[in-house]
Amino acid sequence: MFKCDGFRRRRKAERPGEILDAAFEAFADRGFAATRLEDVAARAGVTKGTIYVYFATKEKLFEEMVRSHSAGLLADADAVFAGSEGASEDKLRALLQFFYSHIVADRRGREILRFMVAEGKHFPQLVAEHYRDFVTPMLGMVQALLEEGVKAGRFRADLNPETVRVVIAPTVFLAMNRLIHGDASPVDEQAYFAAHVELALNGLLAKPGLEAAAQSHG
Amino acid sequence: MFKCDGFRRRRKAERPGEILDAAFEAFADRGFAATRLEDVAARAGVTKGTIYVYFATKEKLFEEMVRSHSAGLLADADAVFAGSEGASEDKLRALLQFFYSHIVADRRGREILRFMVAEGKHFPQLVAEHYRDFVTPMLGMVQALLEEGVKAGRFRADLNPETVRVVIAPTVFLAMNRLIHGDASPVDEQAYFAAHVELALNGLLAKPGLEAAAQSHG
Amino acid sequence: MFKCDGFRRRRKAERPGEILDAAFEAFADRGFAATRLEDVAARAGVTKGTIYVYFATKEKLFEEMVRSHSAGLLADADAVFAGSEGASEDKLRALLQFFYSHIVADRRGREILRFMVAEGKHFPQLVAEHYRDFVTPMLGMVQALLEEGVKAGRFRADLNPETVRVVIAPTVFLAMNRLIHGDASPVDEQAYFAAHVELALNGLLAKPGLEAAAQSHG
Amino acid sequence: MFKCDGFRRRRKAERPGEILDAAFEAFADRGFAATRLEDVAARAGVTKGTIYVYFATKEKLFEEMVRSHSAGLLADADAVFAGSEGASEDKLRALLQFFYSHIVADRRGREILRFMVAEGKHFPQLVAEHYRDFVTPMLGMVQALLEEGVKAGRFRADLNPETVRVVIAPTVFLAMNRLIHGDASPVDEQAYFAAHVELALNGLLAKPGLEAAAQSHG
């Protein structure tokens, strides 16, 4: 009556996850349409048929894969604030740093972005979920920070509602740059991050007498 | 001995362009792999075979399409400088405006970006050309502007070399946003543009006594 | 983990052979280029896709087919010598008889010849193999027989090295005749065989006093 | 009213012939089915459409090509007899020599043979014509020679009716050999011809006392 010993049972329980991981690699490599289920199967160490035990269609597999690899991307975001007790500008730097490590540096985050751009049109549900679960929280965090900074008198009071997107934009730009150029990206990411923080806080204009403040956060 | 003339000659001359346009629509709609040559043919008002009169393979068609639709995107960029005789900040605003209208608002520009993200891995040559013909000039223009501004004392002198990318980033972010969300984009683009210029010039930090200057360019 | 068994296993084991047989019929009927894989599939009682489970391309299918149908054509040739204990001329007759039944009478042998003539230019590897595995052994057998006959004083000592090919030639000629004329071949094959043996042994010239010897082997 | 000057008129008159020559090369190279009309056109220095001015279909072109290249292959055969006033064996040698030079050595003759083997099944009319215009006359010539030789007492009287084909067979064998192996043919054709004549006249059997006669014709 019992067919599975411990090992088998564990294998069985892990199968879907292994397939989803394999699917991530395969779809990230060639895109949805150009990826063959056989590629996914080969990467997962199973055969084509096995995929259909867990996923009804290629589309469902893709959707589940995106969901599973999106989940948890922002999981420890709250800790960022808890850890940074400093001024608003310090918190912003910490938050952007968090985004860099989870969107730019983390391959998962980057490829999810690619999926949205490349396949989003045919997976609107996925786009909606991504916006709800990922973009909105991100914007919310930055928005909260900006409002806190304004309230604290650290940030200018005349920031318009879209400022929050503009603040995040360079992060996404860098992610896209890596997506496009891979390892051959021509960007000095350390300097880029510094420039991002610098520009967000101080802008381009020369402001005599305030140089010191700007420098202190370079 | 005599080449065809009149009607036939005109058709012959126009066909490739018509096919290229149809290919743009089709590939933009479904991506490279999922697009059927028959779709392209139908859109162009020809039959499958006709495409092969002008393009050897689906790949070549795609490449030629991207090239033809990339060409000229930055054609009138120089005029931007000629037209704006004001201060560096005015010139920057004008340049960003130009980018918005050619990358964000112009569907061609946006979809080229999608092609780079979605298909770039399999068309490295195209990515290289895009970087050379499109990204590099763009960065060059902004870089020149920044240097001019620094020299004129309008911009801070401590800008690092990556600042130029950070300045442009929000433009690309907005383009990507439209690519992902289509007409359902949740961004107020007018406000976004204003926030972009505002942040680029003034940054987030409150700077008592300089409010007036910032406002004058809102 | 368990391979399919029983019915499925047997089908799996037989499929390639069935396809190869169908391919032989189809290619023999129309030639390589004019044969559609769908014809092969229909003859084999499978669908087009199934062929690709076992053979990567039409070319590979053709090559494998020729190999499988060439194999064993000369398998029982050695028995010919064992069985004929008589004089050299009797052995020659027996050997030629063997060739007639395997090259002329056996459809497989004939069509292989057609493949060499019709498709050999595009399958040089196949031609090389055919020469090595089929022609060379055939020539070797006849050559051995001739040498034996010369040594025994039955055959003339001044035979040149190409004689061996000349001896076999009428066999191939008859095969070709059937290939070209099919069932409408105008040749009386019984008489042709007799004439072949007769000419090979006695030649055309009238040799008074030796008539008896010649007749005894007609 | 007159459109063509001398040159043009001559060109026009030569067109069909040039196309037929090009067709011969193309079809000989790749076979009927695999040859593209465009290949033929390119070789002929015209365009596809031009072929259809002179030939209704690919099939008709092939047929006309075979006819035009078969014609005249045996044109000067009669001269062979006129020129050889010697004994029957000398005449046979001369006739075989003629066949070697027109079937084996002449590329036209060889490739016609290939067409018969490779495409004959789908051009039965062509096979019939080839048999009537080429094979039958050949056989007739040899037959006449054999009968003359028998009558003159030079050849054995008991030759059966198929002997004539056996006598010719080695010629065709050699042609086929060249078709299959091209320039890499492993046959020493000089020796082969000698062996052919030798065997046809003297056969394999040792005939003490007649060696001299045999040698005199080697």
Place this chain on the structure above:
DNA sequence: GATGAATGAGACTTCATTCAT
């Protein structure tokens, strides 16, 4: 007569999906 753009049927090949085992 000559051209070559255009056609469209049809070829080879791929691959998501099914299902007997």
Place this chain on the structure above:
DNA sequence: TATGAATGAAGTCTCATTCAT
């Protein structure tokens, strides 16, 4: 549950043939 042989629809590409010029 897992397999992988089998399917067949659909894709890319070819090419004989047509026809306006």
